[in-house]
Amino acid sequence: MFAYIIRRIFATIPVMAVVALFVFSLLYIAPGDPAAVIAGDQATPADVERIRESLGLDRPYLVRFGEWVWNILNGDMGVSIFTNLPVTTMIKQRVEPTLSLMVLTLILAVSIAVPMGVTAAWKSGTPPDAAWGKRALMVLLAFPVGVAALVFGGLRFMDEVSVLPLIIWTLMWGATFVTCAWKAGPMFDKIIMGFGVLGFSIPVFVVGYLLAYVFALELDWLPVQGYTAFKEGFFPWLENLILPAIALGGVYIALIARITRATMLEVLQQDYVRTAKAKGVGQSSILFLHALKNAAVPIVTVIGIGMALLIGGAVVTESVFAIPGLGRLTVDAILRRDYPVIQGVVLLFSFIYVLVNLLIDVLYTLFDPRIRY
């Protein structure tokens, strides 16, 4: 097993080398003259020359690449063109908010998505109940009626549409609908999968704006934007991060719920599940103790692979909610065409991604004795 772990760790070295080579080579692959693009439209030839020199574009490719890799190994990612600060310093100042956001999203997403996927898989195998199915359909049709009544009533009698009744209606409707669907059997599964498709389709900034509009602007329950450091207290920190985390978690929840359901469907057909049922083990311990444990490997793999979505989404979420993290740093760097900073952030995120997936691979061999390479 140790041989495998060592081999796996060594196998990531070429991957990281390719990442570094690729991120570095972008300067050379990009069409046109990157120095001129970075300098902008109002630059004098001297400015372009200065940037060309600071990026090292005037020296041979391989020499420059060797230097660059050596510097990174020594913890030096170059100097920002715009602020003249070392990129590592700029990154260090911005790590905390991004890390907080990602960890909170991860916890939130996993704790919502896994039970969703498990129950969906279970419900898809239960016998359907036509009477409750019909009721669920009727409740489904009632939703737009209620919304229309509230909107038109609001416009007619108060000259404005207030959000609170809409939310209360949506919550009550949702609870009724889910209960009916739950009793109807396989329909519950279809609904969860429907939410999954929605989660994949609605971009993270759309969810972000919607949540901020409803819960921060209209209801004033949470702060609209900003970030409070963790050391200033847990609740202020959570208050600022909860909406971004929900917005960012949407796609991730959809992904994890989907894969959980798929693996659970397979596992639930195994003989040991039938045996457990025959022994009289309770439904929830069959699902969460017997089956989920055996379905864990693909789920954890997807949690690792989905980190790419999380990282990409964090960049956008941070600019929607004005969180001063690495994503904001990237966006600011793009607007100023500060390529060394972008290079540094992309490299850092990619390495984190590779390391997380390495960690997950190694953990399998520790937790799942069946896996032997």
Next chain:
Amino acid sequence: MNGYAVAAPLPDVLPPIKPRRGFIGYLRRNPTIAVGGFLLLMMLSIAIFAGFLGTVDPTALAPARRTRPPSADYWFGSDMLGRDVYSRVLYGARVSMLVGFSVAILSSIIGLTIGLTSGFVRWADALVMRVMDGMMSIPPILLAIALMALTRGSVQNVIIAITIAEIPRVSRLVRGVVLSLREQPYVDAAVACGTRTPTIIWRHILPNTLAPITVQATYICASAMITEAILSFIGAGTPPIVPSWGNIMAEGRALWQVKPYIVFFPAVFLSVTVLAVNLLGDGLRDALDPRMAKRL
């Protein structure tokens, strides 16, 4: 009785199953494709006929009439430069469609080529797949951002950047399919008959990769539309002069706390379009690739 035995009429216990044939029957059996396809067709016709749907010039400025709420004149309101948001949103459909379809087609073709090559040319496989592993370790949005930071913003460059970010996924998929197909008896038989490799690829491998590639292409189309909107939204995508949904939202961002409708309308259009493409993808997956449908 003239000597012929007549079969007794069967009781109507089992009414014959008559599956409806033709296009309508296909849609009835696959409602997801029908819904997704209908929504997508609607968006596509909006994109094509944007000029005839009561729109005005989406770039025409009218500073005196800026930030108007939705009304009979400005169906979706007007933005901070007095441009008609309705026209901008409708014309924005063109950019999204163009980017989505171009990226889907381009990355499928390039990914197919790379995947076939590395599936058949064994010495190239290790090298190509290491490169693809490396590219896949860079989160796609960040890769596109890094590429866009080095080029001038234009629709063409956005398409190239997103295509490069999506290629590794298609190549991996095609390579996997090719490797499993190579073990099939009919490929062995073709080799034993002395069929040349290009013919095997053309006749046996390629047709079998089409179904998974089509499904993957629809998902890529959806994610390309989202990526384009994200890039434009953070200012690294299409230039501000082009009315794309991401750009409209980026411009509405400064005002969203007081004038939320500027962000709201493009957001709804984007979500519906992506939803349509995703539904189409799910439907196609169930219809074309039953094995994969069971797994996911």
